[in-house]
Amino acid sequence: EAGVAQSPRYKIIEKRQSVAFWCNPISGHATLYWYQQILGQGPKLLIQFQNNGVVDDSQLPKDRFSAERLKGVDSTLKIQPAKLEDSAVYLCASSPRGRAYEQYFGPGTRLTVT
Amino acid sequence: AQKITQTQPGMFVQEKEAVTLDCTYDTSDPSYGLFWYKQPSSGEMIFLIYQGSYDQQNATEGRYSLNFQKARKSANLVISASQLGDSAMYFCAMREGLAQAGTALIFGKGTTLSVSS
Numbered sequence: 001e002a003g004v005a006q007s008p009r010y011k012i013i014e015k016r017q018s019v020a021f022w023c024n025p026i027s028g029h030a031t032l033y034w035y036q037q038i039l040g041q042g043p044k045l046l047i048q049f050q051n052n053g054v055v056d057d058s059q060l061p062k063d064r065f066s067a068e069r070l071k072g073v074d075s076t077l078k079i080q081p082a083k084l085e086d087s088a089v090y091l092c093a094s095s096p097r098g099r100a101y102e103q104y105f106g107p108g109t110r111l112t113v114t
Numbered sequence: 115a116q117k118i119t120q121t122q123p124g125m126f127v128q129e130k131e132a133v134t135l136d137c138t139y140d141t142s143d144p145s146y147g148l149f150w151y152k153q154p155s156s157g158e159m160i161f162l163i164y165q166g167s168y169d170q171q172n173a174t175e176g177r178y179s180l181n182f183q184k185a186r187k188s189a190n191l192v193i194s195a196s197q198l199g200d201s202a203m204y205f206c207a208m209r210e211g212l213a214q215a216g217t218a219l220i221f222g223k224g225t226t227l228s229v230s231s
Contacts, residue, residue, distance in 0.1 A: 033218055042118070042205050042221030043159070056218060089157055103219060105151075105159035 002026065004106035006092050012112045018080035021109045025073070025094030031055075032069055033103065034077050035091040043091055049075065082113045117141065118206050118222035126228050127196045134181070135191040135225045137206030147209040148189040149219060150180065154202040162204075165189060196229045203227075 005024040013019050025032050031050050035043035046065065048056040051072035060067070064083070069075040079086055089108040096102060119138045127133040139148065150162040165173045165180045173180045181190040193200060203226050207219040 035218075040223070042207070042223050043219075044221070045218040048218050091159065093159075103149075103161070105161075108157045110157070 004092055004094055004104055006090075006106040006109050008109060009107060010110050010112075012114065013082055015084055015113050016081040018078065019082055019111065020076050020078045021090050021092075021111075023075045023077070023092030023106060025075070025092070026096075026104055028096065029094035029104075030072070030097040031095040032075050033093040033095075034067060034075070035093065037089040037091055037108070039088070046077070046090075079111075082111075084113050087111055087113045116222075117220045118208055120206055120222035120225050122225045123223075124226045124228065126230065129198060129229055129231050130195050132192060132194045133196055133227065135193070135204050135206075135227065137189045137191065137222060139187050139189060139206075139208050141187075141208065141210050143210040145210075145212050148180070148182070149207040149209070150178070150189075150191045151205045151207060151221075152200075152202045153205060153224070159205070163191065193227075198229050198231060201227060201229045 007022050011019055033048050034046045036046050037043040046060045047067045049069040052069045065079055067077045089110050091108045092106045093103045117140050121136055146167045148165045152160045152162055163173050163175045163178045163180050165182045172182050177194045179192045203224045205224045206222045209217050209219055211217045
């Protein structure tokens with residue numbers, strides 16, 4: 001079974017530019033999460049989808065971050081415009097239906113904003 | 115208040131020795147789950163072990179065991195017979211609510227484990 005896929009793995013942009021990350025969860029997983037992990041800290045939830053609906057986006061900086069999950073499968077996370085403090089690893093995770101205690105993480109996208 | 119507290123920024127252990135990584139949590143929800151993840155330098159989060167709040171016995175997975183003390187709200191990870199490959203960052207995490215509800219994980223700040231030969 002293929003794991004959670006993310007791309008790109010690394011991205012370097014200048015502040016005020018925009019960037020997008022892509023996540024393909026494990027096939028059949030209904031729940032998808034985006035986490036932000038700043039260097040030296042634990043991951044922090046940005047947004048959670050159940051199928052293609054948003055369950056929790058309370059910690060998403062909505063003035064600059066947006067995310068969508070069309071058709072309840074792939075998801076994209078966008079930052080526009082980026083700030084220096086957005087430099088972090090962006091982790092995508094997914095859970096199977098009815099087994100939310102199982103979260104499988106992708107390799108992450110390391111973003112550097114200069 | 116912090117929901118997950120890991121007080122050890124770094125731990126050092128020799129190969130083949132056991133090591134305990136501390137984790138305390140704070141929740142008023144009677145249903146919750148506790149997790150430990152390993153994050154090597156490659157960055158991927160690797161699930162190690164899970165303990166549900168209603169589980170009567172401490173969880174074990176190979177060389178990993180979770181010392182669950184509910185009254186003290188602690189969920190320490192014990193790694194027996196450490197190996198060089200165990201060197202990584204370790205995160206304690208909690209999910210509040212029923213497992214089926216699909217709530218996100220709340221992570222601690224992590225503990226860096228270094229295993230020497």
